[in-house]
Amino acid sequence: MQRISDLLASLLRQLAEGQSPLSKPVVDLYGLHKRKQTRPLLEEISKTLHSVAVSYSKIFILVDALDECEDVNGCRTRFLSEIFTIQEKCNLHFLATSRFIPGISQQFRGSEMQEILANSDDIQKYLDSRIPLLPSFVQRNVELQEEIKSGIIESVQGM
Numbered sequence: 001m002q003r004i005s006d007l008l009a010s011l012l013r014q015l016a017e018g019q020s021p022l023s024k025p026v027v028d029l030y031g032l033h034k035r036k037q038t039r040p041l042l043e044e045i046s047k048t049l050h051s052v053a054v055s056y057s058k059i060f061i062l063v064d065a066l067d068e069c070e071d072v073n074g075c076r077t078r079f080l081s082e083i084f085t086i087q088e089k090c091n092l093h094f095l096a097t098s099r100f101i102p103g104i105s106q107q108f109r110g111s112e113m114q115e116i117l118a119n120s121d122d123i124q125k126y127l128d129s130r131i132p133l134l135p136s137f138v139q140r141n142v143e144l145q146e147e148i149k150s151g152i153i154e155s156v157q158g159m
Helices: 004-017 024-036 042-053 072-089 102-107 120-133 142-156
Strands: 059-063 092-096
Touching: 004 042, 004 072, 024 042, 042 072, 072 092, 072 102, 120 142
Parallel strands: 059 092
Antiparallel strands: none
């Protein structure tokens, strides 16, 4: 399970790595918690993330499979809120991929969206390329191969 503090800390780390030397807020946060042997609080991470983000002229953030970030304890909602808040303050370009989930779509109201679905021919080609990796009893049975492929194509629903 993801935690909002871990997601934001990861983003902070990635942005901080692009700075040389590290910004004072990052050095101060690190020094304080290294001395105490503690982890920063969510509010500290968020504040430092915002201060680092505004130092960039342009930021690109790509999140793949946003739907896999569960919204347990509001994690996904809070993560997106932080991203959108930073986006208001600086030149941040944000791209996320996700299966269709109404709660996620609602948070992106007013944003450009593009639905992308795999077609059955593409899935068929991919599965054909994977048949040699299956056990020999499957490779010898064309009927079983077709049953497996049709079952997968039916269940993936364009994903």
